[in-house]
Structures are given as C-alpha cells and as structure tokens.
Amino acid sequence: MLWAHFGFIERLFAEVGSASHERWFRLAADGVIFGNASTELGHGALGSLQTKLRRDGDHWRLDGDKFYSTGTLYANWIGVAAQRIDEREEGANERVLVLVPADAQGVEQVDDWRGFGQRLSASGTTRFRDVRIDPANVLPSARTGPTPMTAFFQTVHLATLAGIARAIERDAIAFVQARKRVYSHGSGGTPREDPLVQQLIGQLASTAFATTATVRAVAAGLGDIDRLRAAGEPVPVELLVDVELRMAKAQVFIGDAVLQSATRLFDVGGASALQEDARLDRHWRNARTLASHNPVIYKARVVGDHALNGIDPTFYWTVGANAS
Numbered sequence: 001m002l003w004a005h006f007g008f009i010e011r012l013f014a015e016v017g018s019a020s021h022e023r024w025f026r027l028a029a030d031g032v033i034f035g036n037a038s039t040e041l042g043h044g045a046l047g048s049l050q051t052k053l054r055r056d057g058d059h060w061r062l063d064g065d066k067f068y069s070t071g072t073l074y075a076n077w078i079g080v081a082a083q084r085i086d087e088r089e090e091g092a093n094e095r096v097l098v099l100v101p102a103d104a105q106g107v108e109q110v111d112d113w114r115g116f117g118q119r120l121s122a123s124g125t126t127r128f129r130d131v132r133i134d135p136a137n138v139l140p141s142a143r144t145g146p147t148p149m150t151a152f153f154q155t156v157h158l159a160t161l162a163g164i165a166r167a168i169e170r171d172a173i174a175f176v177q178a179r180k181r182v183y184s185h186g187s188g189g190t191p192r193e194d195p196l197v198q199q200l201i202g203q204l205a206s207t208a209f210a211t212t213a214t215v216r217a218v219a220a221g222l223g224d225i226d227r228l229r230a231a232g233e234p235v236p237v238e239l240l241v242d243v244e245l246r247m248a249k250a251q252v253f254i255g256d257a258v259l260q261s262a263t264r265l266f267d268v269g270g271a272s273a274l275q276e277d278a279r280l281d282r283h284w285r286n287a288r289t290l291a292s293h294n295p296v297i298y299k300a301r302v303v304g305d306h307a308l309n310g311i312d313p314t315f316y317w318t319v320g321a322n323a324s
Helices: 001-016 018-029 150-178 193-229 237-268 268-273 281-291 294-309
Strands: 033-038 051-055 059-066 075-083 094-101 109-110 123-132 139-140
Touching: 001 018, 001 033, 001 150, 001 193, 059 075, 059 094, 075 123, 094 123, 150 193, 150 237, 150 281, 193 237, 237 268, 237 281, 237 294
Parallel strands: 033 075, 051 075
Antiparallel strands: 051 059, 059 123, 075 094, 094 139, 109 123
C-alpha cells in the first residue's frame, strides 16, 4: 500500500521547506519506501497526540504507539506524527513529522490489522520505545490553513475505489461469459444473451466509467495546484477550497456507487456467485473498508454547509475524546 509513500512525497512539496527536499527525494529515487504512523487508539484528548518527541542532549527520543500504520510493514522509513516537547525552545510543544528508519532500535511492528478488508495493506500497530532520533529527521507538520494534503490522501482512496469498480465489471463479465446454465424463467438462451443480465453488466460498466471520471476531475484540480507550485506561483486559497470540495463530493458519490456495484455483482449468477473460490465478496469488503476512511457523512455535511452558508471546509481534523 503506497498511499503513505505518495503522501509523504506530496507533503514535502506542499508543507515542507525546499531545504529539506533533496535528501528525502534522493532516498525515494533510490527505491526507499516511506510508511505511515499517525493515528492512535484509545481516548486521548481531541487534537492531542500521546506519541511524544523529547529532547535528549543533541538528539531526540521518541515514544508512543500507533495504529492504522498503513504500509509500514513494507516500508524502509516510517513517518510518525508526534508532539515535540522541549521547554528550552519557544514553540517547541508542537506537532511534528518524525522520520524513523523501520529497523531502528526500539521500533516494533505488529501485523495485527483485523479489518475484514484491505487485508494486505499492513495497517496494524507500530510501537516506538525510546527511539533515538537525529534532529535532521524532524520535519514541521503544518496544522493550520488550507492545504491540498487532505484531498490528496483521500483521492488515493477514491482512485482505489474506482479501481474496485473496474474490477467488479471485469469479474462480472468473465463470470457471465463462462456460464452456460440459465433459469427456466430467464430471457435468453445463455446468460450472456439474457437482456436482464446485459442490463446489469451495463450498470456495472457505467459505474466503473463514472467513478473513474470523477476521480480524474479531482486529480485535475490537484494537477492545477502542482503546476502553480512548479512555476513558483502562489496557490490561491480559492483553488484549494475548490479541490477540497471536489474531493468531498467525489467521496460522497463514489463510496455509495461502488458499494452498490459490489452488491449488484451477485445478481449475475445466483448462488454460484457465492462460491469461495470465486472470491467475489472481496470487492465489497475492500470497498466497504476504504469507504470507512474519513467518514463520508461528515464530507456530505461539509459540502452542504458550503452550498448553503458559504462555510469553507476544514482541511485538518483529528480523532480523540472531547473533554467532559
């Protein structure tokens, strides 16, 4: 799962000063993979991190536990969201991005992701115990103002969902073309000649087309941002808001559309489509898991609030427990 890797490279462009770029770009060009360790379990306070980075002489020490560490088991370096604590420096109690070699002493990776989808995404626990950190491996982590990062990360999920829609179309066609058995009350000599089955395949193909086109519309906005940055021109806030809203609208549509296709798929062959060796259920499981990232109900609310009241979307959000 390269979601975190692509996101780290994009973050360098979007939020990290160019003085830090060369080293990390060189590693990426040499084939190094960057993983992710941001989200924490438990009931920590909303907006805070329990993973801490503390000063220890001329270096730092990292401690904390992360879950949903997507891609980290496959990574060479891990990007860790942490709270930096150093009373000697003004503004030191801030969120930072810490780059940690996956094989560093004190790093433990646990393959304990138990979701029913994305079984190969390596989204389990990563533990950090007194890990020594070079100051050069600590990068700022912007948490205010408009950014393309939320749209970028979610667009990777949306592109994956669109890919699932295309896989559903592909598998449905293959299943029907190989099938000879028909129902006595069917409408064709073979399943592929049945107009009702043809209609169903057409619906699946249409969903695959529409979801792909929608993802491309979001990607086009992200491309506009990249071109402005490459030219050294400022990115207008209006463009960042527009791209964020495109992403939110796309998420509202694509999640429902692909999940509906993943259910309709089973209408092509009755009970035969349920056979374990066909594994057609994997499409629904994977789509349902992806659609649960960044809950869609809040994206729909953001779109509605903007449409009705002109309220801009929230670009950064966190998960935790509200203080009582």
